[in-house]
Amino acid sequence: MGKIDEVKEDLNFLRTVFSLLFGSILVMIGGLVARFDALKVDAVFWSGFLLTFLFLVVLFLVYLKIKNLTSSLKDL
Secondary structure, X not given: OOHHHHHHHHHHHHHXXXXXXXXXXXXXXXXXXXXXXXXXXXXXXXXXXXXXXXXXXXXXXXXXXXXXXXXXXXXX
16 A cells, blocks of 8 residues: 555544544533533533533644645645
8 A cells, every 4th residue: 555545544534533522522512501501510510611622622733633634635
């Protein structure tokens, strides 16, 4: 398998991870809003908030990796 095929495979995997992370973030934010509306601001709420923030950081890192791989694809 050539180098270009490996990069394309990595890009497809990272795009899938990006989509799953984005969907998970949306679901978690919906759950957090529901808990906030029900006035259940407890440890579960704050752990969900921190997990959402962590997912956002990971989402940004995956975005940067996709951007780097896409730019390196031009050179191949």
